[in-house]
Amino acid sequence: MTSASIVTIGDEILIGQVLDTNSLNLARALEEKGIHVSRMLSIGDNREDIKATLEAETARNAVVITTGGLGPTKDDITKSVLMELSGSKSCVEHPGQLEMVHRILKNRGLDVLPANLQQAMVPDTAEVIVNQLGTAPIMVFRNLPGGGTLYALPGLPHEAVGAIHDVLEDICSHQHLGKILHRSIMVYGIAESALSAKIAAWEDALPADIHLAYLPNPLTGIRLRLSCYSGEKADASERMEFQIATLKQLLGNLVYADADSDLETEVGRLLKESGKTLSAAESCTGGEIAHLITSVAGSSAYFLGSVTSYAVAVKEKVLGVPSSVIEKHGVVSSEVAAAMADGVRNLTGSDYAVATTGLAGPSGDGVNPVGTVWIGVAGPHGTSTVSRCYKNDRKRNIERFAASALDFLRIVLEKEL
């Protein structure tokens, strides 16, 4: 199996100023191609340390990817260390990257300074992948003294992520990797341990060349990814589809998407395809549901708006929840969730509405445990509610309440649309 190492270069990570997300994104992309990431390192802007680390890593791995240290300022020394390491005697101007330097600075309304032009100068031992998003070129050093190939990427996350596709393509065309097929489905509403138990028999019976991975996330549920390591075989795709179909049948409506996705995108797709509109009434989720829905580009086609009714008076006056219902059942109740959903649906004239009322914490109401939420969904075929109970962790509860509400809405929409 081809082995890779990821090295991030820069003091800002070592002092805890910046969270390293590049390594995660690179690791995920490498792993999907069947390349084994043996280690990740973060080192500072220190010449000896960079040189010793890259020598060691290129001796132990077929592929080494670095990010960072390619800027035009004095503290960025990765390029000069790489010249030394690869035995380069001089730099040559790369016309494609030079054009990009001019274009990027012009777009930003900035003058082109000598330091900027220097960015297009590349060691004569390197091949270049033009960086479409920044001034520093992506450099490829093949067959370094240690044996490995090194890819030097810029450190800014959007530039590093933007380079992944081209770097992976280059790796694949040089490393003779096996063909791997991946297929994902998205699952919500079941704990990882319970899911694992539910599909244990199916998982045990998987063919030896098909492997299952759990990729959990509090806002999107669990992504179940099947990988087939005999992707070159003629029947590989068909065998994968058979396993996915079996899995979907086992899990029923716990499955909300047939590919990598999230709940707000799926809810949006269901509404858009049917031409229906949505509104929301939020108490404990405090705007998070509206925020998730409107984070999807194009959501203005189906989302009319929402009311965050933190105060009881807003529930009564704006949403029209009868004070008698609140008095009789309490704010955190099935009845209030239903009345909030009905209220915001009437107020906005939307086809569907989703509502939440609950206790995110840290303080409770003396009746319901902290972590309780009631969710209401109102639509042309009536109003239904459901409750969930999590722990006492305010920020995570807000996320879980919002995701649970989107999932309950998704189940109603799937049934009714």
Next chain:
Amino acid sequence: MTSASIVTIGDEILIGQVLDTNSLNLARALEEKGIHVSRMLSIGDNREDIKATLEAETARNAVVITTGGLGPTKDDITKSVLMELSGSKSCVEHPGQLEMVHRILKNRGLDVLPANLQQAMVPDTAEVIVNQLGTAPIMVFRNLPGGGTLYALPGLPHEAVGAIHDVLEDICSHQHLGKILHRSIMVYGIAESALSAKIAAWEDALPADIHLAYLPNPLTGIRLRLSCYSGEKADASERMEFQIATLKQLLGNLVYADADSDLETEVGRLLKESGKTLSAAESCTGGEIAHLITSVAGSSAYFLGSVTSYAVAVKEKVLGVPSSVIEKHGVVSSEVAAAMADGVRNLTGSDYAVATTGLAGPSGDGVNPVGTVWIGVAGPHGTSTVSRCYKNDRKRNIERFAASALDFLRIVLEKEL
């Protein structure tokens, strides 16, 4: 300067399944104590690799902190590698951790299995810091063959973060570190480069033992941190306060807090202290402002609620924005932002209200550039508006619009309360 290395152990990071936040949190805490983090590594659950890495790191650093690999399952082998490395012949039961194992499992309603009891067994070469949040003890191995001291922490982020305070205390009591004083202020509404230019003369004149760091974040602005490396001197604190006072005078109302904080906390503090209430009307921010405000525990004391008015009809019907104003000035305008703020203030009866209308992208309105936002703040002394313009990046624009709105509200509240 004492040097440290941070090593995360576990396959889940190398395959890109989990983002490593432990290293950032540890690095930040170490750096604040004046300990230099020389490198961070992530390695897999592989015996040879763990052993070789820890041998090398404890030879090069006075302090090595590991996270992960301490669970009760077969793939967690950190403890057994550490026995080998420290020359431990046997494990002894640690009564304090044993009690914690029983307490934690009881709280979760789980039976205590042999694998759980095994968690309280500790190599006889280790000292223990009881883990208050999980079953695996925090283990301290002093004077390993390489010379350094190793702290083995659990991998779950809340357990690792929960251990930092005790670990730092232990390091400080053994490493004879100099005393460092830190003081932070929070700044919003100015780019890092402009801020740097604005305070250049002051920064250049800083005494040699006082150092400035910029810690930027899109949602909270820039944290400016001053560190004094002669903290043991009698006048250190006074000299720091003088510099902070000078800096605050230079920056005026760009400064929103006198310590590490965020805008939603500061807005909440201003409202709470004066007994005033708040509501919000959001268009382009789609619920993010309400979400930020309600993410602060205790926000129900001052936040009444909000309306997300994505559709024009909701702006008119629920918020009472006159259709003539929308026709004359367009949805993205000072007049509509003001009318939205007035509208939600009337609707909820709050003392203050904040409103946004703008273009988060990717599509525009043909008039204003994508990235434009108008912010309105209404209160007992009148209504004012301001506009900002960012780039075409939907998710970042929603964050920046919301933070800008909270900052404008903060400035109005500081003036009026």
